Amino acid sequence: MMSKPEEIVVSLRSHLMERLLTALFWLWLLSTIVGYFATLNYANQPHDLILLQRAQALAEQLKLGSGQERLDYQPILPDGSEPGHPDRVVYTVSDSNGIKVAGNANLARPVSYRKGKDGPLFSNSEREGEKTRMVSLIYPARAGGKLYQLHVSETTHQRRELVRGILANIVIPQLLLIMISAGAVWYGLKEGLAPLERLRQEVAARKRDDLNSLDAAKAPEEVRPLIGAVNDLLERLQQIMQAQKRFVADAAHQLRTPFAGLKTQAELALRENDVERKQHALQLMLTSTRHGTRLVNQLLALARNEPGGQGTHSFTMLELGQLAQSCAMQWVPMALEKNIDLGFEGVETQTWIRGDAVSLNEMLGNLIDNAIRYTPATGHITIRMACEQGKVRLCVEDNGPGIAAQHRERVFERFYRILGSGQSGSGLGLAIVAEVVKRHGAEISLGQGRTGTGTRVSIYFPII
Structure with a gap:
């Protein structure tokens, strides 16, 4: 080779x-x-x-x-x-x-x-x-x-x-002058490049995890654009590292409970001789596994949409109405299990936006999932679209118990759950929604339904 x-x-x-x-x-x-x-x-x-x-x-x-x-x-x-x-x-x-x-x-x-x-x-x-x-x-x-x-x-x-x-009197002094000029050039370059050497020493003396911006105040004007580009790179790296740290911390925090339960249920199943009790323990293990799988998927979705994640390089032109209707169709079977009416109201014209189809499906899926979980049987959930002042509004509205005003700001935080809701969950669904909205440069608002009950989540996307 x-x-x-x-x-x-x-x-x-x-x-x-x-x-x-x-x-x-x-x-x-x-x-x-x-x-x-x-x-x-x-x-x-x-x-x-x-x-x-x-x-x-x-x-x-x-x-x-x-x-x-x-x-x-x-x-x-x-x-x-x-x-x-x-x-x-x-x-x-x-x-x-x-x-x-x-x-x-x-x-x-x-x-x-x-x-x-x-x-x-x-x-x-x-x-x-x-x-x-x-x-x-x-x-x-x-x-x-x-x-x-x-x-x-x-x-x-x-x-x-x-x-x-005559030439000797001309050439020899010129040659000496060239030599003096070379010395002056060398000294000038040494002094001129001294700020770069100080910058190199500063970077070399940093700790491995120090990603703070470089000081461009004492650098020559010609080098400042380079330092600015390096600082932008350091900022992106810092965001990525912070996102990784948050992901690891979130995963450790959230997966501890499911794995502990899974271990307990496995030990219980091993000790049981009764077939029915063993089957029940295995069923509990399956439920814990599904919960852990969903939690891992949510953590990955959150990591993808955080600042420093995928960015906007995966954005393409999307017709929002078609994407929302397709996503809603996927949740119809789950809605029917609770006897909930899941409807979709689109707009006559096509609404094109730039975005990531996978992330938008995760966002809308989390909103529909939350609505189905908290809406009682025989309830109504409507996914509605409308065009308003150069923007397209995507709204998910239900007639469930709603969210009290004092909780509306905090429900978008990670792992925040309203006590006494009667539903299990990780508290990551709306946090994922908020990160997807932010990544797409959209706006989100949370309020009551049209009848004064339930919850209405409205997201405003810029139309291309």
């Missing part, structure tokens, strides 16, 4: 340092290239002027353009052997066709290469493996004389030495 490649963890500080230093390097490189060409141009200007003056002086010595040229004259020019003068200077005098007529080197070119340009013409070339700089001058003919060109070339040792010196 191939092992999963280990993921490379990138440090934010290293990432920022890499980006910033890369940008500084390219900036330094660009500055060096631009500085090189600017320095080269700067170094050429004074040396070109000296080369031009030397060529003009040589032209005067040779009397070019005077008609009395001294082409056999041998001028003394630097040969590069003198200390402090490493460059060698050579010259050529040529005619208009580029034929050499005098000089110590052959630099001749036809006059056409000037392309009609007058005045000194500078160019770069290479001679005997050395880079050279050359200036060309033209001297027109006089009174029947000939046109002459003078080409003077020198090596570029001094020019390059000057360029290197």
Whole structure:
């Protein structure tokens, strides 16, 4: 089996340092290239002027353009052997066709290469493996004389030495500045990321069950949205953990009695030899088991609909009238057992809402179950729907004993039961109803029936 490649963890500080230093390097490189060409141009200007003056002086010595040229004259020019003068200077005098007529080197070119340009013409070339700089001058003919060109070339040792010196004075300080900038960037990043490090230490020092919100007051503005998202996550986790704790506490509290009774009845059945008494004990065990099963289902329903449970991701578009009528049909057999008239009054138009069908069935089922339990035989239970001001009202009304005003607020609490009601139960039914209503953004009210008796539970859902 191939092992999963280990993921490379990138440090934010290293990432920022890499980006910033890369940008500084390219900036330094660009500055060096631009500085090189600017320095080269700067170094050429004074040396070109000296080369031009030397060529003009040589032209005067040779009397070019005077008609009395001294082409056999041998001028003394630097040969590069003198200390402090490493460059060698050579010259050529040529005619208009580029034929050499005098000089110590052959630099001749036809006059056409000037392309009609007058005045000194500078160019770069290479001679005997050395880079050279050359200036060309033209001297027109006089009174029947000939046109002459003078080409003077020198090596570029001094020019390059000057360029290197200037570049050293530019590049080395820039490089030092880059290094200082890198240190400043590193220190700035260290100080800038210090709030994140303090936040990390704060989180690392927390206890395992500490889900309180992180303090964003001292965090940089750019990090606050992240802290806000983490705080939202912590709040959801806290709600989930609290819901789990409540579920465990509720389950432990409520299941203790059924299991204790079940254990007692099992022990009693084991001791009994009489078949009828054993059968009676087994029947009691079955009743306790059914009660425990119903209790577990109610606890699970309560946990699903609590804040931090399933949320709203399971919501779909539902036609409330069809859902309510289908749920009511499931309770008809139980109502008939007590000879209770279970009716449904819908609306003519369809009423669409967003919700969880399972939770809504549990909600309405608990309301109908309570109504059947507390309504006497031959009583009436009506499930009624109506549209009111952009909302749809779902109402379960019975003509039972009703709920006294002092109990109406507390009946939605967990395990709250009205003493003397004469009915068994866990006290979770209306608590489940309240959580489902809250989860669906609906409203619930509790009052008397239309005739002033019984109980009417009204739930108002927003219509989509």
